[in-house]
Amino acid sequence: MSDILSEIYQSVLEGESTTVAEKINLAMAEGIAAETILNNGMVAAMSEVGRLFEEGEYFVPEMLVSARAMQEGLSVLKPFLAKADVRSKGKVIIGTVAGDLHDIGKNLVGIMLEGAAFEVVDLGTDVAAEKFVEAVKTYNPHVVAISALLTTTMNNMKSVIQAIEAAGLRKNVKIIIGGAPITAQFAESIGADGYSPDASKAVALVRGLIQ
């Protein structure tokens, strides 16, 4: 890896948001392609952040600092990526079901997906099934990720899936679910395409479904 790419990698790894933009500009001035900077400098660093998290060296606060640096870098790279027709790894809509206000888990999944260069549209909490459908029509995502933390709201996940089916959109999207009371069996029973037991495994799940 070139020196400047290593520096970008290190900036993202250590969460140095203030210097990453300058380093990206230097890399582009050296003629390094935007896609190379993205994949070898930034996504690679976030992948290492993920590994450090799995090893217990990093916690979520460190991941967020790195993710912030990643976002700073992306904001510089985006116009150049668009010019080179480099797309995101995929688009994910995420939200917590109607009647449920819990969002920490959902927010963590969103952050991890963005760190892995997915585009994330966060619908927030207490999201009615119709709003999920509207978002699918508006944003044309690859994946819809639904969260619930209460046993009294988890059945609303089925309502979301049914609403997407009724709108004739089911074939267009993969649907994954997660949250404390959720199980793989429940996911299967309501027709979801996948289930993630926690935020850290959601990225691999989404990656696998899109491929």
Next chain:
Amino acid sequence: MAKKYDQLAIDNLDSFVFGKSPFPVRLNNGFTIGGGEVYPEINFTLPGMAINTETFPEVRNQYAQMINDVVKRAVELHALGFSVEFELLPDLTLNPQWGAEITKILREKLDEVEQKENIKTCLRVTPNDIREFARPPLMRHGKYVDEMFRCFELCAEAGADLLAIESTGGKEIHDEAIIHGDLLASVFALGVLGSRDMNDLWQKIVAIADAHKIIPSGDSACGFANTAMVLAEQHFIPRIWAALIRVMSVPRSLVAFEQGAVGPNKDCAYEGVYIKAITGAPIALEGAEAACAHLSQIGNIAKAVPDLWSNESVQNVKLLSASAPTVSMEQLVYATRLMNKASAKGQHAALALRDLFVESDSTLDVQAYVLRPDVVLEISRQIIQESTAYLRTRAAARVALAHLRKASEDQQITLSRVELRWLDTLSKQADQLPESEEEFIDQMKRQIDMSKVNLSEYDL
């Protein structure tokens, strides 16, 4: 007029034990909490099901079944008394008449068992803090506030003995603070926003309780400190950060008592050990038997000083032996039977059992260490030297961090290299807390995401 706490109600270790509190709470039926016995406090909830007009008959059936099951088991196991906590789900608070109906079902069964058997009972009703359904939350006005207080009124009329809540004022900032490891934002959420909300909220809850001649019991920093504890258990945040949030949540919870709450404090309020030391009020706590609801590193040490012993909450599902609520009641009865037997044998036996509970957990996790009775007394003593909720929260942070550093150096706890790194990070942040609350508020107004909070709802 707010009550002032500037000295400890329990200031020595020998007086700090399960079952006994300086200011027991006595119900009209003679049930006394903190008067010498530890009683079970059972909490049960619905299995996975929606709550709406069509399903409400089944909701009624479920609660009727659960109360029948737990009462039957308590009688079979010769329990001298028990408390039932009805923790309302959001839908049962949003529709207060539903919450009142369920309260009535539980009340009638408890009255029946009191008459038939020689058992004392207590019904704690905990409406859900539905104010957060508005985003950003409206803490003092609006339909959610109105329905929540109507729920308190109707449930009081329907037969509650104790009123409680797990209030969430400040949580809209605190959730972000937890995952960002932002100590200053956490102090702002707990020591400024949350405490101001508690001031207003608990004046109103106490007024409702007084009007119905029932007990305003207590609150919980569940949405703050237990959220952190669960995230630590999932390895999302360091344990030392969760332990620190636990201690920093004490001044916020204390505000309920300043405004007239008398205990027992809520079961999930592990900071209740500090509340008991400061106020002398009895407390409920939960630990190993709450694994049905959440996992923790403090399953035994939580048994050191409670006056009610709880299971947190259990779903009505069938296990191999019996329904889960039945199983929970059995577990609680056995746990409290052991504590009461120790008390009956004398102070030395009770303190010996207490110390076993403490020592079995306290060296293994920093979250247990900060619940050690001796540590609680030392930190509490310093917290209440300050006069405002902000300064107390600031003191809680700085004193707890200093204490943990010394404990690590003295090898009373073992902190990993990563946790030690976090001790330094958090200490540097704590050093930035100014003495002036006004200066702190100005600083935080520039830093927090203003779209997430209505500052005017907190008098800011």
